[in-house]
């Protein structure tokens with residue numbers, strides 16, 4: 048999922064990433080997918096997202112590197128680009144920075160090329176070399192090239208390019224000491240005379256060369272004798288030929304055959320379906336056991352704590368509010384971790400780009416470009432990085448269409464809700480639970496495509512711009528990177544659970560505990576409802592008392608206000624409150640419900656959330672969570688826009704609140720209408 | 734003698750690009766990826782999208798793009 052969550056510079060200026068004034072600035076530049084971010088991470092010890100998909104880095108990143116001579120530099124990782132003639136916004140970011148057209152020009156440039164594909168990656172290197180800044184060229188993937196029998200003569204390359212050339216591998220760390228020392232030398236010394244002419248002062252550019260740096264519109268490739276692209280590519284091809292010592296480059300016939308297979312008219316879609324189903328079922332089956340551990344762990348913790356704390360409000364706050372609320376959401380950590388791990392592995396292998404080729408034709412019909420596939424897939428983990436990843440889509444119409452439908456995909460925050468409902472509907476039938484899960488996923492996707500189609504017919508008319516996609520080579524995915532990425536995302540989830548969800552949990556607990564119902568008021572109320580308190584058993588009395596307490600508390604009063612709105616969907620006032628609190632973040636509904644239904648007497652045996660919900664009854668004795676209510680709740684959560692951070696990102700990426708508001712309104716209306724239909728239909732049938 | 738045929742109608746496994754007749758942004762993107770006038774390309778997948786190989790890379794292009802890429806063919 049070509050994403051990087053921390054998109055703005057200021058976001059990820061960690062302690063090691065601080066730019067110290069006086070540090071020299073080195074910009075990294077090269078084709079997409081040549082390993083710039085991997086090198087950046089190794090040099091700076093930071094953890095930026097890398098992946099085998101062109102366009103992973105979408106904004107610049109800054110980090111600090113200690114060079115061997117105790118001096119430090121500021122390293123800037125840029126989005127990859129195919130040429131300095133930028134055609135997309137992210138290429139413009141990189142170009143403007145390298146050309147010094149933004150605020151500060153770099154003191155030196157670190158060009159990264161791919162040893163396994165010198166010819167392709169030297170093209171933009173040449174354009175950068177013409178800027179006549181101090182330059183070091185890093186030939187990355189050196190270990191992969193060696194394995195494939197490609198031996199590169201770095202001396203020839205260095206001579207021809209007129210700057211130091213270092214062979215490195217971001218995977219193994221080979222060559223990094225030399226890379227650092229070369230950077231130090233280049234930054235300390237005078238600018239080296241450049242052998243490639245273009246902009247160097249002592250060697251005024253010839254007219255033909257001049258065309259290489261700037262092409263004016265009317266001159267673009269009218270006659271290819273002076274075409275800068277042809278020139279550059281032919282130069283790169285020639286140089287690659289000269290500097291590769293062992294000519295017997297392994298042919299990539301195998302890759303071609305795999306491509307044929309994976310993008311085949313009929314086999315391609317089948318493989319695609321299998322890969323997707325397999326990936327998601329692996330996520331769920333691997334996550335099951337650790338989730339049970341966590342669930343039991345929190346249960347034990349709650350029992351243990353209640354034994355040590357004196358009974359009363361404080362015990363209730365800790366056990367029901369904090370452990371119940373936060374624990375209810377934290378259980379999903381394994382699922383989220385494994386989901387992100389899987390996505391990283393899939394993307395790193397190079398398969399996702401082939402999947403784009405397969406799905407492009409279908410997506411186009413509903414008005415989405417093939418490039419939107421990777422963000423849509425990433426949205427199954429989280430909509431925020433997915434919306435940011437739409438930057439790879441150049442056309443604004445296409446990009447807007449993708450952003451508008453991305454939050455309909457089932458993100459990991461919905462999983463707690465799905466799991467809760469699946470457990471209630473099919474407590475002892477994992478097979479049906481799995482089908483329910485799958486249906487929720489499919490509902491989200493179908494809704495996304497239907498809405499995209501409607502948008503195409505209405506406010507976003509036009510055809511998506513045709514696909515041009517660079518297919519990365521197949522690579523063995525890096526387990527280490529995937530683990531790091533999953534860890535990072537899991538940590539973000541934990542942090543959120545530890546702050547936002549903790550806070551909301553405490554607030555919900557307080558709102559549902561205070562003000563307290565006095566014994567006299569309780570007696571009065573029971574009398575007015577003509578309940579014969581004396582005839583109730585002790586446990587029944589406890590239950591009635593707890594319910595009365597809650598209805599008396601602030602949350603009960605609020606609940607009664609909003610309940611009529613959600614009544615047609617089959618929600619009681621507690622669910623309605625849960626829905627309201629989950630507009631900030633949808634997983635909160637689980638903690639809200641576990642607090643609202645958890646307060647009061649413990650059911651006899653297990654006190655899992657599922658048991659409590661199943662036991663919930665309306666005052667007339669009918670169960671709250673009927674099949675119709677469960678399905679309606681599920682449908683509502685599949686389709687509703689309940690995530691403030693996503694709204695903020697939509698605003699940022701579209702540049703206006705208008706689109707964020709539109710997204711919120713249409714999704715909420717859609718969710719309400721669909722849940723209404725689901726509830727009424729099922730109620731009628733059963 | 735030579736004539737031109739668009740890539741989507743091109744038959745064969747390899748050929749030379751004669752010219753590009755596409756909007757500026759598309760053309761620039763193709764050219765930076767190594768698909769320029771005079772370039773020799775190989776076809777790895779026909780249909781829509783098609784996959785071409787050139788300048789050491791592999792590029793998937795939609796049918797609408799292929800319609801604007803003119804290939805050189807020898808007249809028999």
Ligand SMILES: Nc1nc2c(ncn2[C@@H]2O[C@H](COP(=O)(O)OP(=O)(O)OP(=O)(O)O)[C@@H](O)[C@H]2O)c(=O)[nH]1
Pocket residue numbers: 078079080081082083084085086096097098099100101102103104105125126127128187188189190191215216217218219395522525528
């Ligand atoms: N085998 C091997 N793989 C590498 C090496 N360097 C990077 N990779 C892999 O290459 C892929 C691309 O790496 P990135 O660092 O994301 O590339 P990038 O240049 O930042 O790409 P963009 O941000 O898209 O421009 C990832 O899958 C890396 O794991 C290397 O030296 N050897």
Ligand SMILES: [Mg+2]
Pocket residue numbers: 083084085097103104125126127
């Ligand atoms: Mg990158």
